[in-house]
Amino acid sequence: MAARSIARDHDEKRGQILLAAAKVFATEGYDRSSMTRLAEECGISKANIYHYYPSKEALLYDILDSHLRALRDTVLGLDLAGLTAEQQLREVVRAIMLAYEGYDYKHRIQMNEMALLPDDQQRELRGLQRDLVRFLSDILSHIAPDRFKGDAGKLRGSTMAVFGMLNWYFTWARGAGSAEREDYAAIVADMVLGGVKQV
Numbered sequence: 488m489a490a491r492s493i494a495r496d497h498d499e500k501r502g503q504i505l506l507a508a509a510k511v512f513a514t515e516g517y518d519r520s521s522m523t524r525l526a527e528e529c530g531i532s533k534a535n536i537y538h539y540y541p542s543k544e545a546l547l548y549d550i551l552d553s554h555l556r557a558l559r560d561t562v563l564g565l566d567l568a569g570l571t572a573e574q575q576l577r578e579v580v581r582a583i584m585l586a587y588e589g590y591d592y593k594h595r596i597q598m599n600e601m602a603l604l605p606d607d608q609q610r611e612l613r614g615l616q617r618d619l620v621r622f623l624s625d626i627l628s629h630i631a632p633d634r635f636k637g638d639a640g641k642l643r644g645s646t647m648a649v650f651g652m653l654n655w656y657f658t659w660a661r662g663a664g665s666a667e668r669e670d671y672a673a674i675v676a677d678m679v680l681g682g683v684k685q686v
Contacts (some may be wrong), residue, residue: 501539504529505553506592508546513592517600537684548608551601554593555615559584563622572629577676579623583653584668584675591657598654620646631683649679 507528511520522543526533540546562582565577587594601612624646627634635642652675660667 499658503677505537507548509550509592509596513595515601522544525557545656550593552596554614558586559618572626573680575626580676581669581672585665588668591661594657605629627683634683647682
């Protein structure tokens with residue numbers, strides 16, 4: 488018996504399910520969401536949801552994995568050759584803000600629901616986050632080498648402060664478009680550059 492072929496629109500349907508599930512998890516809470524409710528939001532049968540995902544947990548993991556992996560690949564894939572460290576910072580901050588656009592639900596889940604996953608899955612996801620942290624941390628260390636030399640705690644604190652300014656933007660600027668996000672990215676970069684250079 489031949490193996491069942493994957494429908495041409497498999498990835499598209501899977502993406503639609505992830506977006507709908509992200510909305511439900513973010514607005515109604517992961518614990519309070521059922522596969523029946525997710526199917527309703529997707530406009531498909533519960534049996535169809537199970538064709539793509541065997542459980543809510545699998546859905547939650549794939550939402551976060553696809554979101555963080557795409558963000559990591561976008562940022563680490565930037566062409567920063569020939570730029571100064573200051574210019575690199577501006578490009579990275581801008582790229583992160585633009586990559587977040589349209590993904591407020593996924594971002595909210597990342598902030599609030601990741602701890603509900605099994606430890607091994609959390610480790611995978613935190614590994615993607617660490618890739619981003621290391622990348623930005625390296626740029627900051629080149630912007631102000633004297634300030635951070637021999638002080639890993641100060642460098643980490645500064646790096647996480649940048650992510651703090653970026654990661655919580657969605658809480659007060661819901662629906663912000665590209666122009667607003669670029670403006671905010673410039674503000675963050677100005678603040679960071681003005682701060683880390685103060686020795």
